[in-house]
Amino acid sequence: MSTTLWIIIAGAIATYLTRIGGHLVISRFENIHPRVEAGLNAVPAAVLTTLVAPAALSAGPAEWAALIVTALASLRGGLMAMFLAGTAVLILARQFVG
Amino acid sequence: MAVEAISEGSAKSDFWDGVRLSMPVVVASAPFALLFGAIAVDNGFSVLEAFLMSALVFGGASQMVGIELFGQHVAPWLIVLSIFAVNFRHVLYSAGLGRRISHWPVIQQALGYFIMTDPQYAVAEARAASGKTVGFVWYLGLGLPVYVFWVIESALGAVFGKLIPDTHALGIDFLLPIYFLGLVLGFRTRPLWLPVVMASAVASIIAYKTVGSPWHVSIGAVAGMLLAVVLPPHHSGVGERP
Known part of the structure; x- marks a missing residue:
């Protein structure tokens, strides 16, 4: 088998381990301590923020405008409305500021 | 009969409920799947290998990093370690999701973890937070379209890679941060x-x-x-x- 195929298979196994790993470890505990549960509840906001913040910081005016409009849209609409509003502003703004 | 019909109907509506929620994810990830396929071929992967990586790893950012390192002829073990590092956040998701899906049969759980991505986890968690059960059929409706489109579009990207027009003007490099911000604000x-x-x-x-x-x-x-x-x-x- 080629090296490329081995890389793909090993990468797939490594990825699957991350996907079941947290569950396999946590499920060994009978009761979840309130502090652990508070930590787990914080996971979505904590992780997703790390996918936005550095990208926003190294972006430009067009991207900032898009993120601001996305945030404003969140006050009224759902996820799809937010996404479409942000994307529309991004495409529009890039026509002017590149 | 009647009960079966009702539960079948509600399973169907659960599935389509999930499919509806998957649409923004399908739209947001499409450019990345196409881009991944194009970059993969550009870095020495065959179309079949690009397809296999998307089908088996199913993790956009880690696939991009892996392909990038592969193109730079980095040692294979380091490529695999980098894929592991990029995907390490799934350990946290998995610990959180485990509390929501522990009532599923083991096989369904095993499949559920396989298709767990950032948005998959976030949307499932949001459903649980609103007091609803995270059922297997609903979860599959949410995840399956994302998986199927991701794999098909990766292969398409590999075949037609050089045909993608000006990606910057279309904003596709910044669609995911916008989508992720929407998810963050949802919480x-x-x-x-x-x-x-x-x-x-x-x-x-x-x-x-x-x-x-x-x-x-x-x-x-x-x-x-x-x-x-x-x-x-x-x-x-x-x-x-x-």
């Missing part, structure tokens, strides 16, 4: 939301500037989690939440 009613977001933002930016990518993801995430853990429980509202 804003949670206890400790603002402090957690602030801690993760600051820590991930510092880590991005010092340690570098992809470690800023894990470091920033752990910072936000630790803050929620160390703050007194009455702030985190754990006892009050249903």
